[in-house]
Amino acid sequence: MGFDQYHEPANELPPETRTFARMIASLTEEAEAIGWYEQRLAVEPNAQARAIMANAQGEEFKHFGMDLEFLVRQKPKWRVALQDILFKQGDIVAHGEEAEEDEQQEGQAQQVFLEKTCCAWPPPGVRLHAPRQIVRDSHCVMRNLPHG
Ligand SMILES: [Fe+2]
Numbered sequence: 796m797g798f799d800q801y802h803e804p805a806n807e808l809p810p811e812t813r814t815f816a817r818m819i820a821s822l823t824e825e826a827e828a829i830g831w832y833e834q835r836l837a838v839e840p841n842a843q844a845r846a847i848m849a850n851a852q853g854e855e856f857k858h859f860g861m862d863l864e865f866l867v868r869q870k871p872k873w874r875v876a877l878q879d880i881l882f883k884q885g886d887i888v889a890h891g892e893e894a895e896e897d898e899q900q901e902g903q904a905q906q907v908f909l910e911k912t913c914c915a916w917p918p919p920g921v922r923l924h925a926p927r928q929i930v931r932d933s934h935c936v937m938r939n940l941p942h943g
Pocket of ligand 1 (some may be wrong): 825828854855858861
């Protein structure tokens, strides 16, 4: 079994990042399986065999969807992008451009949230990788106090 999903030393990665990398690898594998079944279905002459493969491909759709949902729950900006792009009619590229703008707004909203809550950040029970690196504002808006 390979450990190719890591591009940084695994022992330096926090557990959340290792889980994220595993799920990205799983998402990739599910997408590959969908593609492989698509090719097999295109060339298989036996109807019963095609039915079995079509059923299996449906399982891969589900697996892909579950992996994707797990991942976007970890990345709010990713969810914003997908909400702008997926399950819509019309120009996919135009939806992508909208998604990029909305991602930037989401990032700004997160920054404002952190600035407003920074003196109480992180809340009890929440562990972030480096929250103080994100908060660059020198003044706590919520408590009207300079940062300590
Ligand atoms: Fe699968």
